[in-house]
Amino acid sequence: MFTLSAMDQDLQPGQLLARGVSRHLRSHGFVSVEEFVPERGKRVDVMALGPKGEIWVIECKSSRADFQSDNKWEGYLEWCDRYFWAVDTEFPTDLLPDETGLIIADSYDAEIIRMGPEDKLAAARRKKIIQKLAMDAARRLQRYRDPKMAALPDEASLL
């Protein structure tokens, strides 16, 4: 049992896993953007970009029910070179499909248990994803740096 800080209380269980995953990926030289929308109607928990332009998607599942209600994950495979699940130590990992990667995570850190098999993106799509990731991350960063900035009329649709 641990005490959640004020900030932690604002995060859902899946977001806490995402935080631990993002922290850990830094040690592999990857940066992460959470809740990334590669195209309309899709939103991945963690989109990670590696030093050689590698793109990984990590979906964070806090429980069996959370996993079983996900009918979208296969749609994310076409947006990454490698796909991973991130779950906590209590999760029944036998449920997870073969041919996917596995990360065990908590709110503070994570560990890659099994690499997702590589299925390389086409160059044009990789370029598109990296550019969108640059734009989304820069836009969100500006909101933190300059909180008094007025919203643009179409901004909600950009994030």
Next chain:
Amino acid sequence: MFTLSAMDQDLQPGQLLARGVSRHLRSHGFVSVEEFVPERGKRVDVMALGPKGEIWVIECKSSRADFQSDNKWEGYLEWCDRYFWAVDTEFPTDLLPDETGLIIADSYDAEIIRMGPEDKLAAARRKKIIQKLAMDAARRLQRYRDPKMAALPDEASLL
């Protein structure tokens, strides 16, 4: 004469211009990353990325002295498609070299007075810049999202 808020007081005059520039560029669909390092030894005030992958560099000069002490700006031309100066309304713009763009800015907004001439980046360099911008923005964003994250040993060199 205007009153600076607590946050504004932490920013240098050039950084306040950069803030106004970054705000304005959003209306052109550009995102901005401030104090961006395209390569070791170079640091541009504002690196902006447009919706079609356009790369602009904007150097912010708060005074004549600030401009005249800059002997590095020509080294930034090779890192962008268009180069601009951003200055306030008091700045003697006759000092600025021909063949560069001009933005008039304050802390709150800006306006493009003269487009910098286009000199398109080679594809490989554009790709490299966009990927670095993605990684830098995502890394800085994570610091805001997750302030308790421990620093990596080599992190200073990554930003």
